[in-house]
Amino acid sequence: MIDYGRFEALTFDCYGTLIDWETGITAAARALLGDALADRSDEELLAAFAAVEHEAEVPYQRYREVLAFCFRRIGERFGIPVDDAQAAAFAGSVGEWPPFPDSTPALRRLQGRFTLAVITNCDDDLFARSEARLQVKFDHVITAEQARSYKPDQRNFQLAHERVGVPPGRILHVAQSLYHDHVPAKRLGMTTVWINRRAGKGGGGGATPPADATPDAVFPDLASFAAAATAG
Template sequence: MLDFSRFKLLTFDCYGTLIDWDSSISRLVEPWLHEMESQVPPDLVVSTFALMQAKHQQARPTLLYPDVLRRVWRDIEEQFGWDENPARADEFARSVPFWRPFADTVESLRYLSRHFALGILSNVDNASLAGTLKRLEVPFLFTITAEDVGSYKPGQPHFDAAIREAARHGIEKGEILHVAQSKHHDISPGNRIGLTTVWVNRRHGKKGTGATLVATADPSLRVNSLAELVDLHKSAQGGSR
């Protein structure tokens, strides 16, 4: 159990942690698979997405996220032998603001925002994140995107920028709790620079790692949902508030 009283700021990974990108991507591509009469299951498209996304983010860290997505979709088409379809690539590139939160996200953020400042460290561009923020319905002290820092996680620039931004608000590194689903993108680099981390195992009970990559890292706390994190905080507070 963490001593929650130590922390003033919760920083979140967004996609995979707050936003259910596995289901959202599957929902987007399922009609395309039907149109193509493809036998490829949506979850295989999602896991292929994870590999192709990492390739482009590592090769061109300043590439804006919609351009990453456009290239990723073309890679997926090549991987499965589908004909190139620029209209689908464009729709895929524009899809981020339409990806949906997990069922517990908004209510959990509302609760947590009454006890902590909140921040986001995201691997997308500013315009895509702006669309997502409308779905989250709570204020954030700051957001940091790949566009802001010219880098994609698991690179360190997101985390360095978060520590600097927190310091501007009088919050020390030891008072930041970083909450994320991806060990690869967040828990491992967060641990490496001395942040306290919470791993949200959103794929609990499911096979594979979905839209993220396999990594080994030991978080300070493991939960299966944001609702579970809220319940732990309520218990530490001696009841619900």
């Protein structure tokens, strides 16, 4: 059981943890490709995204380019032509992806007790739109654009530790993705909490590749984590 009183700061993943990126990805893809995706399930779309995203992230390029690449590759996998305008529109849709309903109230509750930071695989300008949707101002924002790398690269976490400015043992990492977040965070010796947003959904891992990691605690949503972390 975690003693939340020993932590000064919380670092969060954004997309998949705070922002419902799976709904955002599938909604944007269907809006742009319409009937061409009629015979493809959301799980198929998400699995295709998970399979190609990392290909575009090494070497580093901006997340807009990563998403545009992903959308073209998804089209190739499904035999659907994707033009440059559609790829760019998909990349720009990030700012429209919705927060999970519990994200804003949970973050506001946690803000009263902890320093809040976000470690996100995103560009500065795209994340700014998501932060506005969350209606919460983070104390520290660490983007892939700043780190010049993407999680699961440990450099993103190391940059966050430098920015937050407290000992790593007093920073708790909170995230949905085992692959992007828990594996590298545990390798750095961090305590982690898994927000298992896909609990009960069945199917595969959604937009995230599979990975093995052992978080220190598991919650089905951010609201239940916030309640536990601020109790007492």
